[in-house]
Amino acid sequence: MNLKSQAIKITATLAAAFPLAFAAGTACAQTNPTPQPAPAMPAAATGLALAQQQNCMSCHSVNRTFMGPALRDVASRYASTPDAQTYLAHKIMEGSSGVWGAVPMPANTQLSPGQAATLAGWILTLR
Known part of the structure; x- marks a missing residue:
């Protein structure tokens, strides 16, 4: 979808x-x-709205690789990782490079730890 x-x-x-x-x-x-x-707003709607509000969708798409990896691919890669939500929330806040290719993901310092955890949890539901 x-x-x-x-x-x-x-x-x-x-x-x-x-x-x-x-x-x-x-x-x-x-x-x-x-x-x-x-x-309460459903978790899927909250995660998507937050991703759009924080401009995640400028580089990512749910289903296809754009500038960054497809979020569904991220969910699939980390689905079996222990503490995947914590790991992804950290990557979202601190940024990353070299994991998905040459384009680095900048740190998202405007996010609170709770927002990063919400985004990470939503991403993990996409697999």
């Missing part, structure tokens, strides 16, 4: 879930005046 069709699928899922969440919230408000937190 390419990135565009994945984004369309996620958007459609969220659009379908919104009326149900609204109806549930309305029913809850009638019986319980305590405000309820908004439902």
Whole structure:
């Protein structure tokens, strides 16, 4: 599934879930005046949105090699690595060179450790 069709699928899922969440919230408000937190965004949508927001998709694609490796290939390579999420989060924050070819990946110092962990976890779901 390419990135565009994945984004369309996620958007459609969220659009379908919104009326149900609204109806549930309305029913809850009638019986319980305590405000309820908004439902969490699915992990796939959160990871993709963060990757787009932080410009990861300028060099990476989910399914094809661009300037950097396809994220699905990264997930496949590290799927069986112990502590893969921690390892990838470190690589995302600190940068890397020579692992996937001659083009180095710069350090992403604008990311918090939590954001890097979110991105790494999302990448690992792509295999």
